[in-house]
Structures are given as C-alpha cells and as structure tokens.
Amino acid sequence: xxxxxxxxxxxxxxxxxxxxxxxxxxxxxxxxxxxxxxxxxxxxxxxxxxxxxxxxxxxxxxxxxxxxxxxxxxxxxxxxxxxxxxxxxxxxxxxxxxxxxxxxxxxxxxxxxxxxxxxxxxxxxxxxxxxxxxxxxxxxxxxxxxxxxxxxxxxxxxxxxxxxxxxxxxxxxxxxxxxxxxxxxxxxxxxxxxxxxxxxxxxxxxxxxxxxxxxxxxxxxxxxxxxxxxxxxxxxxxxxxxxxxxxxxxxxxxxxxxxxxxxxxxxxxxxxxxxxxxxxxxxxxxxxxxxxxxxxxxxxxxxxxxxxxxxxxxxxxxxxxxxxxxxxxxxxxxxxxxxxxxxxxxxxxxxxxxxxx
Amino acid sequence: xxxxxxxxxxxxxxxxxxxxxxxxxxxxxxxxxxxxxxxxxxxxxxxxxxxxxxxxxxxxxxxxxxxxxxxxxxxxxxxxxxxxxxxxxxxxxxxxxxxxxxxxxxxxxxxxxxxxxxxxxxxxxxxxxxxxxxxxxxxxxxxxxxxxxxxxxxxxxxxxxxxxxxxxxxxxxxxxxxxxxxxxxxxxxxxxxxxxxxxxxxxxxxxxxxxxxxxxxxxxxxxxxxxxxxxxxxxxxxxxxxxxxxxxxxxxxxxxxxxxxxxxxxxxxxxxxxxxxxxxxxxxxxxxxxxxxxxxxxxxxxxxxxxxxxxxxxxxxxxxxxxxxxxxxxxxxxxxxxxxxxxxxxxxxxxxxxxxxxxxxxxxxxxxxx
Numbered sequence: 001x002x003x004x005x006x007x008x009x010x011x012x013x014x015x016x017x018x019x020x021x022x023x024x025x026x027x028x029x030x031x032x033x034x035x036x037x038x039x040x041x042x043x044x045x046x047x048x049x050x051x052x053x054x055x056x057x058x059x060x061x062x063x064x065x066x067x068x069x070x071x072x073x074x075x076x077x078x079x080x081x082x083x084x085x086x087x088x089x090x091x092x093x094x095x096x097x098x099x100x101x102x103x104x105x106x107x108x109x110x111x112x113x114x115x116x117x118x119x120x121x122x123x124x125x126x127x128x129x130x131x132x133x134x135x136x137x138x139x140x141x142x143x144x145x146x147x148x149x150x151x152x153x154x155x156x157x158x159x160x161x162x163x164x165x166x167x168x169x170x171x172x173x174x175x176x177x178x179x180x181x182x183x184x185x186x187x188x189x190x191x192x193x194x195x196x197x198x199x200x201x202x203x204x205x206x207x208x209x210x211x212x213x214x215x216x217x218x219x220x221x222x223x224x225x226x227x228x229x230x231x232x233x234x235x236x237x238x239x240x241x242x243x244x245x246x247x248x249x250x251x252x253x254x255x256x257x258x259x260x261x262x263x264x265x266x267x268x269x270x271x272x273x274x275x276x277x278x279x280x281x282x283x284x285x286x287x288x289x290x291x292x293x294x295x296x297x298x299x300x301x302x303x304x305x306x307x308x309x310x311x312x313x314x315x316x317x318x319x320x321x322x323x324x325x326x327x328x329x330x331x332x333x334x335x336x337x338x339x340x341x342x343x344x345x346x347x348x349x350x351x352x353x354x355x356x357x
Numbered sequence: 358x359x360x361x362x363x364x365x366x367x368x369x370x371x372x373x374x375x376x377x378x379x380x381x382x383x384x385x386x387x388x389x390x391x392x393x394x395x396x397x398x399x400x401x402x403x404x405x406x407x408x409x410x411x412x413x414x415x416x417x418x419x420x421x422x423x424x425x426x427x428x429x430x431x432x433x434x435x436x437x438x439x440x441x442x443x444x445x446x447x448x449x450x451x452x453x454x455x456x457x458x459x460x461x462x463x464x465x466x467x468x469x470x471x472x473x474x475x476x477x478x479x480x481x482x483x484x485x486x487x488x489x490x491x492x493x494x495x496x497x498x499x500x501x502x503x504x505x506x507x508x509x510x511x512x513x514x515x516x517x518x519x520x521x522x523x524x525x526x527x528x529x530x531x532x533x534x535x536x537x538x539x540x541x542x543x544x545x546x547x548x549x550x551x552x553x554x555x556x557x558x559x560x561x562x563x564x565x566x567x568x569x570x571x572x573x574x575x576x577x578x579x580x581x582x583x584x585x586x587x588x589x590x591x592x593x594x595x596x597x598x599x600x601x602x603x604x605x606x607x608x609x610x611x612x613x614x615x616x617x618x619x620x621x622x623x624x625x626x627x628x629x630x631x632x633x634x635x636x637x638x639x640x641x642x643x644x645x646x647x648x649x650x651x652x653x654x655x656x657x658x659x660x661x662x663x664x665x666x667x668x669x670x671x672x673x674x675x676x677x678x679x680x681x682x683x684x685x686x687x688x689x690x691x692x693x694x695x696x697x698x699x700x701x702x703x704x705x706x707x708x709x710x711x712x713x714x715x716x717x718x719x720x721x722x723x724x725x726x727x
Contacts, residue, residue, distance in 0.1 A: 245712055322548070323554060324477060327387060
C-alpha cells in the first residue's frame with residue numbers, strides 16, 4: 001500500500017477525473033493525514049502508558065479522575081484527552097526578547113523531522129508509504145533534522161538555560177548518531193540491503209533468523225543500538241538537555257501551550273520511529289517469532305506494533321528507574337565505549353559471516 | 358578558544374535550589390568558575406519578631422525556620438529556655454521529646470535523600486521515601502494534630518500527651534520501615550549512575566569544613582566524629598546506645614557527595630535504634646504539663662545552648678532582661694554554614710556537579726534566612 005499503489009487505485013476509481021495532479025495530491029495527502037493521526041494517537045497512548053506505568057513503578061495509582069463516569073472514572077482513560085485540551089487553551093506566550101521568527105519556526109522543524117521519517121516505516125508486508133531503496137538510511141538521516149530545531153529553540157528563546165539545553169542536546173544527538181549508525185551498518189551487512197522490507201524479508205523464518213540472534217556481534221549491536229536511540233530521543237537517563245533539576249526545562253523552558261506540546265508530540269513520535277527501526281533492523285519487523293505461525297497482513301501489523309511497544313515500554317522503564325548522567329559522562333560512554341564496541345562489531349560480523357556464515 | 362565568562366543566575370526560582378536561593382554563577386561553558394550565593398529571599402524577621410512576643414510565642418516562629426525539621430527546632434529552643442529558667446523536666450517528657458526528635462530526623466533525612474535523588478534525575482526513589490515520611494507525619498498528626506509545623510514542645514513540657522496506641526503504632530512503623538532502608542540502598546545508593554554522579558564530586562576536606570563551621574551530617578561525612586548528641590549530650594541522649602556515623606569514602610574520597618548522602622542513610626538507621634530504645638524505656642505514667650511554668654519569666658541573664666538538629670549544630674543565644682519577652686534571640690543556623698562552603702567546594706566543577714553538591718548539603722532556606 002504505497003503511494004504508487006494509491007495513485008493507481010485512485011486513477012482506476014476516479015477515472016472520470018482527467019486531472020492527474022489532483023489524483024497525485026489525493027494519494028499524497030491521504031498517507032500524510034494517516035501519519036499525523038498516527039502520531040497523535042501514539043502520543044495519546046504513550047502519555048497514558050507513561051503515566052500509568054510510572055505510577056505502577058512508584059506505588060501510586062496514577063490518573064483516576066477523568067474517564068467514564070466523570071470524576072468517578074476508575075482508570076482515568078480520558079486524562080490524555082484532557083491534557084491536550086488544557087495545552088490548547090493555554091495562553092501562547094513568546095518572550096519579548098526572543099528571536100520571534102526562529103522561536104516560532106523551531107517546533108515545526110522538530111515536528112517535521114519526526115513526521116517525515118514515518119514515510120519509510122513498514123507497518124506490515126504491504127503497508128509502507130514509500131518503499132525507498134535506501135529506507136533505513138533515509139530514516140537515520142531525517143532523524144537528525146531534529147537537532148536543528150533543538151538548537152534553534154535553545155538559541156531563539158534568548159534564555160541562558162535554554163541555550164545550555166540546546167547546546168547539550170546538539171552535542172548529544174550528533175554524538176549518538178555515530179554509534180547508532182555503526183550499528184545500522186551491521187544490519188546492512190547482514191541483510192545486504194538498505195530497503196526496510198528487504199531487511200525484514202531477510203529475517204523470515206522464526207525468531208532464530210532475526211538479526212539480533214544471527215551472531216554474537218549483532219546481539220551486542222542491538223543493545224548498543226537501543227541505548228543509542230534512547231539517548232537520541234533525549235529520554236531519561238540521557239535527558240540532560242531537558243534536565244529539569246539542572247536546566248529548568250532546557251530548550252523548551254520558554255515554550256508554553258501548544259508550541260510546547262509540539263515538542264512533546266515530537267518526542268513521542270521520535271521514540272516511536274526509532275523503535276520501529278530497532279524492531280525492523282534487529283527483531284524481524286512484522287515477521288512472526290515462529291515459522292508459519294500467525295502470519296498475514298493483520299498479524300504482521302500486530303507483531304510489528306507488539307515489538308515496537310515492548311521497546312517503548314523498556315524506554316519508559318529506563319526513564320523511571322535511572323538517575324540522570326552528567327554531560328561529560330554521556331560523551332564518555334558514547335565516544336570511548338559505544339563507538340569502539342560498534343567498530344569491533346562491524347569487523348566481528350564481517351569475519352563471522354565469512355568464517356561461519 | 359578563549360571566551361568571556363557567562364554570568365547565570367540560578368534562582369531565586371529554580372527546581373534544584375530547594376527554596377528561594379539565588380546562586381550567581383560565573384560559567385565557562387559547563388564549568389563553574391565562580392559562585393556566589395545570594396540569600397535573604399525568605400527572610401521573615403524571626404529574630405526581631407522574637408523580641409516582641411513572649412517566650413512561648415517564639416516557638417511557632419522557630420517551627421517555621423526549618424520547616425522540614427520542626428520538632429528538632431522546637432527541641433533546641435525549649436532546652437535553651439529551660440536551661441535559662443533552671444526547669445527540671447519530667448522523665449516522660451524527656452523520652453517523648455527524644456522519640457519525636459528522632460522520628461523527625463528520620464523524616465527530614467528521608468526527604469533530603471529522596472529530593473537529592475530527584476536532583477540527580479531519579480524520580481522513583483523519592484516517592485518511595487516520601488511514602489515512608491508520610492507515615493511519620495501521620496504519627497505526628499495523631500499526636501498533635503499538625504503534619505508540618507507542630508508547636509508541640511513547650512517550655513517545661515509538651516502540648517499533648519502521647520495518644521493511645523502511639524507506642525504500638527510507632528513500633529509497627531519501625532518494623533516495616535527498617536527493611537525499606539536496604540531497599541533504598543539497592544535502588545539508589547548503589548546505583549551505578551548515582552555513584553558516578555556523586556562519588557569524588559565536591560569533596561569537602563575536614564579542615565575546610567571545620568573552618569567554615571559546617572556541622573551535622575555534612576561535617577561527619579568529612580570524617581569528623583562530632584555529634585552533639587554524643588559529645589555534649591543534652592536532654593537524655595547519654596542514656597541511649599547509638600553510633601555516630603562518619604564518612605568513609607566507600608565509593609570515592611572521604612567527604613564527597615556520596616558520603617554526605619550515605620551518612621544520612623546510616624543516621625536513619627541509628628535514629629531507628631534510638632527510637633526503639635526510648636519507646637522501651639519510656640515511663641508509662643506522668644503528666645506532661647507538670648513542669649510547665651504558669652508564667653515564663655526567666656531571671657536576668659543570657660544563655661547559649663546548642664542541640665543537634667537534623668542539619669547540624671543548632672544554637673540559640675537568648676538574652677533575658679527579666680520580662681516575659683526575650684530581649685534578644687539569636688539562632689545559629691547550621692544550613693547557613695553549610696551553604697557558605699558551597700563556593701569553596703563546587704568551583705571548577707561542572708554545572709551538574711554543582712547541583713549535586715547543593716543537594717548533598719541539604720540546606721533549608723527558611724533556616725538560613727530566618
């Protein structure tokens with residue numbers, strides 16, 4: 001179900017429309033609409049999950065008020081609806097000394113970086129917006145767009161704390177792209193392709209064919225990759241760019257209301273997309289863990305989302321368990337631990353493939 | 358690359374300053390090259406107020422100075438006035454005071470440790486600790502109706518006797534609380550990231566600590582065995598068997614942030630011991646109002662009396678001119694001395710380390726500004 005497929009379907013369905021530009025527009029806007037709603041839905045689910053999981057870990061009950069039976073709701077399932085409403089109704093403040101155009105632009109750049117990555121994400125065997133032949137490379141590339149937004153947000157706020165946050169996150173994200181990219185090379189070496197669907201097809205035939213289990217080096221690569229993507233999404237314990245107790249709010253200190261919620265939305269969207277990459281690259285994507293067991297398009301989506309949300313759960317778990325690292329310790333781990341390990345992994349995978357196969 | 362230093366104001370409103378403290382930081386990138394604490398945002402004229410109210414009316418003001426450790430603040434003040442008036446306090450009152458002061462010490466340290474964890478980014482341990490603190494506050498509420506500012510200790514006595522069932526409930530609390538301390542060790546004290554963030558950071562050498570007048574857990578963490586409960590036993594502290602923990606540099610250097618954190622953790626264990634002993638020895642009968650004077654009018658003279666509050670050496674200097682109002686009440690605030698050492702120990706470290714040092718000193722601004 002790619003854009004091309006939509007285009008052909010539309011031209012068959014609406015053959016009375018001669019104007020092909022209109023058809024193209026329709027087939028392009030539909031997937032974007034779906035992706036945006038997916039992002040919003042994901043944020044809603046994740047906000048609720050984060051609140052409830054953290055509550056569970058901290059011996060609390062979490063949100064209970066909103067939901068069926070107003071103020072008597074048992075599970076607070078409408079809390080993630082109430083939060084955006086509150087954010088939308090808030091006054092939109094822009095500091096007087098802020099660099100206005102950049103201040104307004106920054107959240108959109110981050111949002112853009114988060115949204116366009118979804119174009120190359122496979123949801124199951126058939127559903128992918130654009131089946132790019134360099135899919136995984138594309139996702140890694142547009143993922144780093146967010147850095148520009150973060151620096152802009154930090155700089156344009158004209159607040160020293162924001163500037164700290166912006167600079168920290170720039171250093172952090174750019175550094176962690178390197179080991180993450182090196183781990184992706186392991187995937188590419190094994191699968192022999194940059195195409196997301198090809199990578200998944202390579203891992204067909206049960207759990208043991210997944211790249212994570214294909215050799216010891218790729219097993220290590222998965223964990224390095226996972227930690228790197230947690231760091232790349234600025235989540236705890238790597239949330240030094242927001243670091244509430246140090247930098248107040250970091251780059252989003254001066255943002256409020258809906259602009260702030262766009263940062264929030266993008267954070268969850270980024271988490272989702274990196275989890276998709278990890279699930280695709282290492283965990284077999286939409287493949288079932290057992291051969292010929294519950295296969296098919298619908299089950300494919302189930303497996304994909306199951307893997308993705310398990311990874312997201314681990315990210316939430318991390319955040320509510322660990323203290324925060326210091327900025328130089330973070331860099332130390334990246335440059336002196338992860339990069340050497342990832343380089344060894346590449347050699348290891350190469351040698352393993354030649355010797356053992 | 359050379360660059361100018363950036364001056365950045367941390368506070369008066371900042372999540373990590375534990376109140377309204379302003380730190381003027383000179384920063385070179387992430388490195389702090391100079392730091393000046395600016396205090397006074399919470400100044401409430403405690404000492405001037407005290408000159409215009411009677412002796413017993415000072416107690417609520419004392420409560421509000423260190424609002425996280427009100428019982429020990431009261432304790433210090435009433436001990437000073439009693440010394441001035443030569444009042445002999447009934448046995449039972451002494452035991453109740455010790456129980457309350459030690460429970461308060463546990464509560465105060467729990468908050469300090471939990472919030473310190475939160476400063477380091479670990480949110481969950483704080484809620485574990487606050488949950489236990491709540492149970493102590495419940496005990497206080499049962500006793501005197503208040504959860505934060507108690508006004509419980511009076512000159513010569515207490516506002517209320519212990520409620521029925523208090524002793525059993527306290528035992529119950531201690532029994533379920535003690536295993537939790539090991540849990541805190543697992544979840545926070547020995548956490549690799551937490552140790553990385555606190556060990557070898559902000560080392561306060563013993564001589565510097567003594568020169569700055571740092572007292573309490575901060576001084577003991579630097580390896581100086583000084584606790585007024587042992588060294589100048591006031592009230593009935595000489596009757597209990599407890600250890601004075603000192604920093605041993607288990608994870609790094611003696612006197613680092615981790616030591617300051619961990620000394621408090623051991624002190625919680627010691628306080629539990631003291632509470633158990635006090636509850637066991639406490640006389641069953643006795644009137645807590647027996648020695649409360651009808652009129653508090655100390656003879657002319659002055660007194661300096663010091664006690665060990667949760668934050669250190671808490672001294673009261675009271676001058677009496679023979680009237681029902683004190684002529685002068687001066688408080689020696691332990692947090693003030695601790696805070697004054699911050700520029701000495703956090704210069705040259707990174708911004709995040711400064712947060713770590715500040716949190717480990719466990720200051721309360723109400724007591725610094727008074």
